[in-house]
Amino acid sequence: MSALTSSVKAMVFDTFGSVVDWRGSITRDLTRWGAENGYSCDWTALAVKWRSLYQPSMEKVRSGQREWTILDVLHRESLEQLLPEFGLEKMTEAQRQHVNKVWHRLDGWPDAVAGLTRLKSKYIIAPLSNGNVSLLTDIAKYTGLPWDLNLSTEVFRCYKPQPQSYLGVANILQLDPSEVMMCAAHNDDLAAARKVGLKTAFWPRPTEHGPEQKTNLSASENWDIVAKDIRDLATQMGV
Amino acid sequence: MSALTSSVKAMVFDTFGSVVDWRGSITRDLTRWGAENGYSCDWTALAVKWRSLYQPSMEKVRSGQREWTILDVLHRESLEQLLPEFGLEKMTEAQRQHVNKVWHRLDGWPDAVAGLTRLKSKYIIAPLSNGNVSLLTDIAKYTGLPWDLNLSTEVFRCYKPQPQSYLGVANILQLDPSEVMMCAAHNDDLAAARKVGLKTAFWPRPTEHGPEQKTNLSASENWDIVAKDIRDLATQMGV
Incomplete structure (x- = not known):
């Protein structure tokens, strides 16, 4: 040994x-979900852009600029930022919660x-x-x-x-x-x-x-x- | 459903x-360990007495009388209290650590x-x-x-x-x-x-x-x- x-x-x-x-899983999950729920966009591009907001969102916590906040909340804020760009503003609150939880289904x-x-x-x-x-x-x-x-x-x-x-x-x-x-x-x-x-x-x-x-x-x-x-x-x- | x-x-x-x-496990574990290491006592009685110090030791933390302390430390303090009564004062530091960790082997x-x-x-x-x-x-x-x-x-x-x-x-x-x-x-x-x-x-x-x-x-x-x-x-x- x-x-x-x-x-x-x-x-x-x-x-x-x-x-x-995360990239492959989000693409697969949301492509299927989008087809079933009447939303279509480039889900891979959404995943990649969503992930690109990950470090900046945590940096605000690390730097002390904002108090301790869990990642689910940071993910949700980043998602909100991206919805208009991907033509997804019509999503209901329940749908936004489901989509945000795609990070729990990897x-x-x-x-x-x-x-x-x-x-x-x-x-x-x-x-x-x-x-x-x-x-x-x-x-x-x-x-x-x-x-x-x-x-x-x-x-x-x-x-x-x-x-x-x-x-x-x-x-x-x-x-x-x-x-x-x-x-x-x-x-x-x-x-x-x-x-x-x-x-x-x-x-x-x-x-x-x-x-x-x-x-x-x-x-x-x-x-x-x-x-x-x-x-x-x-x-x-x-x- | x-x-x-x-x-x-x-x-x-x-x-x-x-x-x-805990009672059966500690008895089995320490009976064997005691036989191998030259210590004998009523290990079940030790386990029961040790456990009886569990609530009082945590109560000091719950009441704020002492700062946050993990259970391994409380267990060790209780063990130290009991060793003389069970004729085990000759245990080395390494042996005390091993015996205290019996709570990890249940x-x-x-x-x-x-x-x-x-x-x-x-x-x-x-x-x-x-x-x-x-x-x-x-x-x-x-x-x-x-x-x-x-x-x-x-x-x-x-x-x-x-x-x-x-x-x-x-x-x-x-x-x-x-x-x-x-x-x-x-x-x-x-x-x-x-x-x-x-x-x-x-x-x-x-x-x-x-x-x-x-x-x-x-x-x-x-x-x-x-x-x-x-x-x-x-x-x-x-x-």
Whole structure:
């Protein structure tokens, strides 16, 4: 057993993009829903634009410009901003709520359930996502992610990449930061985790943002593990 | 489908005594450990006395007499108090830590895994225990409890039966209190949950405290569900 696989006790996973395919899932879900409910637009473009408002909306919370607000609320505000542009202003309140909750109905990438199930046999596994607890609970049930527990940054009342996100995990699990591995398809998330002492694992999701993706195609640092996907991560972690 | 089974979305479970058998588990675990490590005493008596210090130790936190402190720390302080009485003062620091963590190694009652697995197919299921997150995570892995998420009162920085324990669950899951069912073998826990609007389910654990048990042998109020055990609870909840 390597030093790494014997020292790591818990593995926490970025979720949007790394474990679940938000762009593909939103496109599939809302295309069907739109056809059934008389709305049509470029749902992929809506998903991408919606996601582009994600970081700016959290930044207002991180910077202290607004008080703690969960992601479901931020998503809803961003959606409201986009509805006119996509010709969707006629949606009722109930329909807006349903569409906003599409972030609770995301499918895992094809390797996610199989890889996580193997990892769970040896390590504590949990999401560490900016999605709120309710959102992460719904995704896990929807797509069958076998988490041991649900570590939303909501529990720590902050948003990644704020250091208390990563240190909060170590604290609540009573582990040293070096016993926790941050696992993600995003280099910036791993850089922030490494800075406060966590181990790191990367795999690319080259189509997270679509076929033209330019970012996070490969590891930007010598992360502790660089894998092909979550199945390969399990193999490299000895399970 | 009854009004009850269609309105309840999440079922949260008292853990010590209701889902896991702390008295039997501690006796089995420490009897074996004691034999291997040269310590002998009445381990059942130790478990019972240790548990009797549980409520008083939390009461200091609930009353504000001391600041927020997780249960592992309270357990350790109570253990220190008991060691001389049981002739165990010679234990090393590492041994004390191992013995204190016996609360992380509790077996489920025989119906727990089967009943919870059935309930998970329809409802969000989680512990709602005064055990800290790390303790509940370890128990779930140790005994195979298939929780969807891990709702320790540590997340809400309070101890049951404080109302924010129960209301915290509804809030974090974005549910109305009436959509959450508190499930326990303890009438007082259910009374506190009902007071703030939760649904309630009871089943007895007539040997939780041993063969002479006098408390919680039956339902003290007309709880929404009164079951024989967690398997029967699943049947009554339609799964």
